[in-house]
Amino acid sequence: MIEGAVSENRQSIVRITLVGGDTGRLELDVVVDTGFTGYLRLNEDIVEALGLEFRNFVVNTLANGQDEQVPTYIGSVDWEGELKPITVQAINEGDHLLGMALLSGCRLTIEAGPGGAVAIEPDMCEPFAVRR
Secondary structure: OEEEEEOOOOOEEEEEEEEEOOOEEEEEEEEEOOOOOOOEEEEHHHHHHHOOEEEEEEEEEOOOOOEEEEEEEEEEEEEOOEEEEEEEEEEOOOOOEEOHHHHOOOEEEEOOOOOOEEEEEHHHOOOOOOOO
């Protein structure tokens, strides 16, 4: 089980381990965002540090209706001891986000309130499938 907590500003935070290129592993706190349909959004600095392989660009429509073009990369996440390939969107600034593609089929529970528990039960998740 992947566990975390709700922050003072009511964000659901969990810690994940990313694996990339020759640089090894990086533990990182990410915000669980059920409005984000991708796997992960990370700051460009993290993507560079991990040496992730460029994949392509995607166009996302934001909540305000604006479209943004975002570069994507191929990465991996240590998902409860199993290495899972994922796509990572690189952004200039903002929170690191864990989206619904990574949560697909998992059970997510949140005790909504500062200090509340956040839990992702990966053993219930669907198999990962990243298209190249």
